[in-house]
Amino acid sequence: MTELAASELFDCRVAFAETLLELAAEDHRIVAVCNDSVGSSNLVGFKERYPDRLVNVGIAEQNMVGVAAGLANAGLVPFVCAAAPFLTGRALEQIKADVAYSGYHVVLCGMSPGMAYGQLGATHHSIEDLSWLRAIADLDIVVPADPQQTAQAVRWAAAARRGAFLRIPRFKVPAISEPHSPFRLGQADVLREGSDIAIIAAGSMVSRALEAAAQLQADDIGARVLNMATISPIDRDAILAAAETGAIVTVEEATVTGGLGSAVASLVVECRPVPMRILGIPRAFAPTGSAGFLLEYFGLTADHIAQEARKVLARRHG
Amino acid sequence: MTNTLGSDPHAANAWSRRRAAIAAAPPAERAALLAAEARAARRDIVRTIGHARLGHIGGDLSIIDVLTTLYNGVLHVTPEEPEWPARDRLVLSKGHCSCALYVTLARAGFISRSDLADFAADLSPLNGHPAHGKVPGVEFSTGPLGHGLSEAVGVALGTKLQAGSSRVYVVLGDGELQEGSNWEAAMAAAQYGLANLVATVDRNRLQQGARTEETNHLEPLAAKWAAFGWKVIEADGHDHGQLLTAYRSEPDGRPAVVIAHTVKGKGVSFMEDRVEWHHKVPTEDQVSQALAEPAQ
Numbered sequence: 001m002t003e004l005a006a007s008e009l010f011d012c013r014v015a016f017a018e019t020l021l022e023l024a025a026e027d028h029r030i031v032a033v034c035n036d037s038v039g040s041s042n043l044v045g046f047k048e049r050y051p052d053r054l055v056n057v058g059i060a061e062q063n064m065v066g067v068a069a070g071l072a073n074a075g076l077v078p079f080v081c082a083a084a085p086f087l088t089g090r091a092l093e094q095i096k097a098d099v100a101y102s103g104y105h106v107v108l109c110g111m112s113p114g115m116a117y118g119q120l121g122a123t124h125h126s127i128e129d130l131s132w133l134r135a136i137a138d139l140d141i142v143v144p145a146d147p148q149q150t151a152q153a154v155r156w157a158a159a160a161r162r163g164a165f166l167r168i169p170r171f172k173v174p175a176i177s178e179p180h181s182p183f184r185l186g187q188a189d190v191l192r193e194g195s196d197i198a199i200i201a202a203g204s205m206v207s208r209a210l211e212a213a214a215q216l217q218a219d220d221i222g223a224r225v226l227n228m229a230t231i232s233p234i235d236r237d238a239i240l241a242a243a244e245t246g247a248i249v250t251v252e253e254a255t256v257t258g259g260l261g262s263a264v265a266s267l268v269v270e271c272r273p274v275p276m277r278i279l280g281i282p283r284a285f286a287p288t289g290s291a292g293f294l295l296e297y298f299g300l301t302a303d304h305i306a307q308e309a310r311k312v313l314a315r316r317h318g
Numbered sequence: 319m320t321n322t323l324g325s326d327p328h329a330a331n332a333w334s335r336r337r338a339a340i341a342a343a344p345p346a347e348r349a350a351l352l353a354a355e356a357r358a359a360r361r362d363i364v365r366t367i368g369h370a371r372l373g374h375i376g377g378d379l380s381i382i383d384v385l386t387t388l389y390n391g392v393l394h395v396t397p398e399e400p401e402w403p404a405r406d407r408l409v410l411s412k413g414h415c416s417c418a419l420y421v422t423l424a425r426a427g428f429i430s431r432s433d434l435a436d437f438a439a440d441l442s443p444l445n446g447h448p449a450h451g452k453v454p455g456v457e458f459s460t461g462p463l464g465h466g467l468s469e470a471v472g473v474a475l476g477t478k479l480q481a482g483s484s485r486v487y488v489v490l491g492d493g494e495l496q497e498g499s500n501w502e503a504a505m506a507a508a509q510y511g512l513a514n515l516v517a518t519v520d521r522n523r524l525q526q527g528a529r530t531e532e533t534n535h536l537e538p539l540a541a542k543w544a545a546f547g548w549k550v551i552e553a554d555g556h557d558h559g560q561l562l563t564a565y566r567s568e569p570d571g572r573p574a575v576v577i578a579h580t581v582k583g584k585g586v587s588f589m590e591d592r593v594e595w596h597h598k599v600p601t602e603d604q605v606s607q608a609l610a611e612p613a614q
Contacts (some may be wrong), residue, residue: 031479052479058509063468063502070472073457075403075480078472093462094499098469102450102459 004211009172013111015147016168017042019154020079024050029077030158033068035061041081041111061086065094065108072104077158083117084110084126084167092132099163100139107157108165114204114253115286115294116170122285131258133165134232140164140185141231143252143260145206146175149229152183160185171204171253171291177227186230188238194222197249197309198242202228202260204295205251205279211302216309223309234263243272247312249279251305253295256280275315277308323429323443323453330397330427333390340391345559348391352558355425356386360585361609362421362434368605370417370438372446376595378418380522380555380580381489385422387561388487397427400454406484407457407473411466412491412520413447414597420444420453428455464497466490467517471507474515474573485514487565493525496534501546504573508547513569517548520555522582526596543575555580585613 024030024046031053032046038056047054055071057064061082068078080087087110088095099106110129117124133141142157142164144150150168157164176191191206192213201209206227213223224245226238242248248268250261261278268274281298289297299308340351359382367373385408389395393406410419417437424431436442443452447461458469470488477484494500507515521539523530530536540550549570553560555578564576582596583589586608589600600608 057506060502062499063506066465066468067472070469071476074473074476076476094465097459097462098465
């Protein structure tokens, strides 16, 4: 087991909630909006401290997002906190029309994304969110990889000028980003240098990509690892630089149709074609299983990432 | 064509004088002044749609008396500073009636009346459905139905949380109420006791393809709103006196809804209450005929 795999794991919702509380103390315009999800969004502390600034509209996601746009119109800065599958699926048109197209600064916080809900099943998995939202103009999409980056992304979002979606991991992850480095929209972080292949990952997959790179190093394969925390707008320069290695693997806890891998592939194929492998969840609804099991089931492990990287390299050299 | 619309000081001054005259007039005269203004707005709608060859003329004509009453006798807004934080808000949830809104905004000086010639033209800011950020005075980008009431609830709640004085007016179609999101918003408005929120239902009883009651019936509509915790006021949606009374009724702690009984295509005899005039465009002859009618 690598050092990273043995390190302490964090639920990023904790960092999210702590940072939101800090921001609320600094800025009276910040309000939280939720759909009966006070507990699952870790808003209990917010509710105790700022009961009037927690807007719980009940189990009504369309209204939740429309109300948030209205709160923004009234001069407030709403953080909408709800389980990612329902926030993005149920209220997609409100996200498009009321937030993005209307140009309002609403921070949409998709909690427990990917397959974090495990055995609760495919209805509760949010693997389509990145694809759906990436198709919407004027909406920034941010997928933090660890608690530190979650906190910084929340701070960035509070000061943003337009709508943003933050995908807040629930599946526990190790700390991998530099402490106190501010979040920069649209800029990938190179976590490890390498010139044989690039692994571009987001969210819960970043730490696994780092582990895979360590495995590849043992075979003298230098793998660059990018934490692509902004899915939209995508970091073109970092991707084209990654293509210079000659091979790319992308990894995301999301469907392979339309998310990070698609964003990277469309740029690479147009500007600098190289062999690529897109790892994620294929066009399938997950079987019953814990979140950890499902990540293994769909090959979203360090071992499998390393194995796929070797295959891409073989294609490149073949 | 201009890509950035701005206020028209001449029109804004005329609007300001008109508002003052309406405010100072005795009730009967007040209604007559509003009726004259609505007649002029109807002519603008017919001309604008006839020129653009696109629009939702039936709904525009059914809602124009409501919009005229709100902008000339109710709303605290400033055409020269459309984003004034303390302004009252008008949310047009039935965004397909953008032409009626653009005409009203032009007659209040938010934009220029000459801009109306660009309605729905290529690259015009005056889109077929209104877009926030493109047109001064448009609060939200509406068009998909069932969005405006939630947005208005958010504004009203945000105002209340900040102890603001703004009042929020949202105009809904009746067919639009078939969208379930309206009833999510209606529950929330009552839950939060949004006495600063006033909805208007354009109850013209027609939707795009048929009568509302033959499609997915809405009655008993007043009882539905009352059951959701709203104060309900019914009014003739073409009677400016009744509308003014409705909008000026004292808040009682609940959100209020004015069910405005209207006639789709009102004011043009051959369009009135006829389903095909939802978004049919009048020919040149029909435009002339409409403008020659006594109601105009």
